[in-house]
Amino acid sequence: SASKRRTYALGIVPGDGIGPEVTACAVGVLDAAERLFGFSTTRETIPAGARHYLATGELFEGAVREKLQAKDAILFGAMGDPAVAPGILERGFILAMRQAFDQAVNLRPVRLYPGVRTPIADLEPERCDLVIVRENTEGAYVGRGSTVHAGTANAVAVQESVNTRAGVERVVDYAFRLAAGRRNKVTLCHKTNILVEAGKLWQETFDAVAARYPGVETDYVHVDAMCFHLPVSPERFDVVVTDNLFGDIITDLGAVIQGGLGVAASANLNLDGSAPSMFEAIHGSAPDIAGRGLANPAGAVLSLAMCLAHLGEAAAAKAVETAVVAVLGQMDGLSGADMGGSTDEVGRRIVDAL
Ligand code: ATP
Ligand code: MG
Numbered sequence: 001s002a003s004k005r006r007t008y009a010l011g012i013v014p015g016d017g018i019g020p021e022v023t024a025c026a027v028g029v030l031d032a033a034e035r036l037f038g039f040s041t042t043r044e045t046i047p048a049g050a051r052h053y054l055a056t057g058e059l060f061e062g063a064v065r066e067k068l069q070a071k072d073a074i075l076f077g078a079m080g081d082p083a084v085a086p087g088i089l090e091r092g093f094i095l096a097m098r099q100a101f102d103q104a105v106n107l108r109p110v111r112l113y114p115g116v117r118t119p120i121a122d123l124e125p126e127r128c129d130l131v132i133v134r135e136n137t138e139g140a141y142v143g144r145g146s147t148v149h150a151g152t153a154n155a156v157a158v159q160e161s162v163n164t165r166a167g168v169e170r171v172v173d174y175a176f177r178l179a180a181g182r183r184n185k186v187t188l189c190h191k192t193n194i195l196v197e198a199g200k201l202w203q204e205t206f207d208a209v210a211a212r213y214p215g216v217e218t219d220y221v222h223v224d225a226m227c228f229h230l231p232v233s234p235e236r237f238d239v240v241v242t243d244n245l246f247g248d249i250i251t252d253l254g255a256v257i258q259g260g261l262g263v264a265a266s267a268n269l270n271l272d273g274s275a276p277s278m279f280e281a282i283h284g285s286a287p288d289i290a291g292r293g294l295a296n297p298a299g300a301v302l303s304l305a306m307c308l309a310h311l312g313e314a315a316a317a318k319a320v321e322t323a324v325v326a327v328l329g330q331m332d333g334l335s336g337a338d339m340g341g342s343t344d345e346v347g348r349r350i351v352d353a354l
Helices: 019-037 050-056 063-069 088-100 165-180 196-210 223-232 244-257 298-311 314-329 343-353
Strands: 007-015 040-045 073-078 105-111 129-135 145-148 156-159 185-190 217-222 239-242 265-269 277-281
Touching (some): 007 019, 007 063, 019 040, 019 314, 073 298, 105 165, 129 165, 129 244, 165 185, 185 223, 217 223, 277 298, 298 343, 314 343
Parallel strands (some): 129 239
């Protein structure tokens, strides 16, 4: 019904560091997209992040969760601040939201856009167009484990990885559906030879789902081998499906291949409509460059494009992506002075291109 009335309720969480700077650009592009494509949004900006936490003790649970639950989608900036102990905001907000809103899939397109410099020699853009589907609520990120004899010479730390058939199946099935609209290939990335318990569950589930999509080609690559193949022969991959930890790691590698953290976008998708999905650039709060207009807003604006596609505004999504690609193609580099203008100026250029 949301797509029929074409009015969407958005929760906007700018967060810390460069989060508010790049989110402001994304919102500026959203304003322009609404005027051009005839849809509208109601927006609520949620105060969350380091300063809010230090002042109120509030993370995700409580009022923030209630407000966000009612939205059609969430635009997220970044969270993390040297003034708050590492992990508190990450686990207390970002992981908490992914769990509470059952955002089962972390979707990470890896595309090298024309004119963007990549550290991989002789990589042509047409060879690099893949999507990583990362399981987002299970695996090693469930926070289960224990330590005995902590802090002593006999310390033993056990960290558990929890993988359920249902949790893996919904993500693998999503990967196959996605491939069916692309180049019809899904690669499973794991370490099945060593992590035999989880590996067996992933492989069995992958095979069972694959049987339902006879038109889709399948492939398997160990995660260590993936770190070699992804930069050297990205054309081998269309959709890559993997677990939470491996996905976290290989998506940063993906960002490097596509030119850097400044251009990498992501979606955290709730697959059953029980809660909103969340869209964020994959970079963090980058305190080293915060407040100086040096951050590239492309990742945040491309995440907005993914949000628009998710809401059913396909034409606007495509146009926003095309505008970002045009502006990226004119930059000498992806951050700071090499962008040829500040964060806000790049944002205005994207609006002009749109
Ligand atoms: P977090 O723990 O929040 O993920 P991090 O230490 O991984 O943080 P990021 O914030 O992801 O660090 O950024 C790493 C570095 O990449 C930053 O120090 C910054 O210099 C650069 N960087 C990140 N995002 C951007 C951007 N949008 N534009 C330009 N440079 C960026
Ligand atoms: Mg990081």
